[in-house]
Amino acid sequence: MKQAEAPPDKAWSGPTHAGVKSPAPIVMPDLARRFVVTAARLDHLAPGHPMEPWLRFVARLARAQHVVATTLAPAAALSAEDIARATEARLPPLAADGHQRSPVWRDALTRLLDHLVAPNASVGPNARMGLNAPVGADSSAIPPQGDDLPPATLALIDTLRTADPTTLETLATHFLRGHIPAADTGATVFIVAALQIYFTGSAARLSAADLRLLQERSLCPCCGSPSIAGVITASGIIPGTRYLHCSMCSTAWNHTRTVCVTCAGTRKLSLRGIEDDGGVVKAEVCAECHTYSKLLYQLHDTQLDPVADDLASFGLDLLVSEEGFARHALNPFLLTGDSEDDIG
Secondary structure, three states: OOOOOOOOOOOOOOOOOOOOOOOOOOOOOOOHHHHHHHHHHHHHHOOOOOOOHHHHHHHHHHHHHHHHHHHHOOOOOOOHHHHHHHHHHHOOOOOOOOOOOOOOOHHHHHEEEEEEOOOOOOEEOOOOOOOOOOOOOOOOOOOEEEOOOOOOHHHHHHHHHOOOOHHHHHHHHHHHHOOOOHHHHHHHHHHHHHHHHHHHHHOOOHHHHHHHOOOOOOOOOOOOEEEEEEEEEEOOOOOOOEEEEOOOOOEEEEEOOOOOOOOOOOOOEEEEOOOOOOOOOEEEEEEOOOEEEEEEEEOOOOOOOOOHHHHHOOOHHHHHHHOEEEEEOOOOHHOOOHHHHHOO
């Protein structure tokens, strides 16, 4: 999960003529809705899905994120000067290498873990597997739904609860810098969930008017993380606009359609989809750089959610990867660890 590390050398430019309709370049996240909407969407998509146990687990995780985000509400304390300094340098104010993470994100992790093991939280009756195995490719390695979390997962949660701050900060830094040892994949699932709470809460405190799109348009203008998917709008000032959605802070930003998210090429783009899926999710593949990114179409389902629908369309990822295309940036809840290439 690489973030922006160096300032681009080109200034942002927006509409220059008064009265010309243009989509908002940046849309900040709604902390009150971000995680609960993802949970509800996963609950809707899970029944009968080949990855149903994992979708239900991530829905449970999202509900825990919602509780922590709306009660503890951890966030970075950025001054107006900090924000202005970053945007003038054409850097995202919340970039991993651009601001010092507040220790409050670790408080979010503790509260998150506490909520996951609360008596009123459930995953399924036949839980056996933990989270130490890579997830995504093999549903047999996914925790089944049940009344209790799997013993291996509970053990992992206990390990994280008692881990010292240095260990937790190292796990967070490894993820944000794009390198996750395979042995840390299970722990990183929870680290990611806590970081999403922290970064989304931090982004929600900022104003879109104080931010600028980056020259490298594939990266979030708020925190510098890659997008999880692009949503093609069905309403708004200009229906049919593409907004990329940040995988970490949930900020959305406008990105020109029919332009490769990875290399900005336009000559060899095409769409891939799965028959009879309703047309909600497509993969935009680029034959120039041999990468692809997800497109989600609100016209076909106004209730779609970037995190949930991307996760539930993993079958499309498998099909496109078999054609030799690498994904622009992975969903953080489909990590396999081991190398930077694995996680975008």
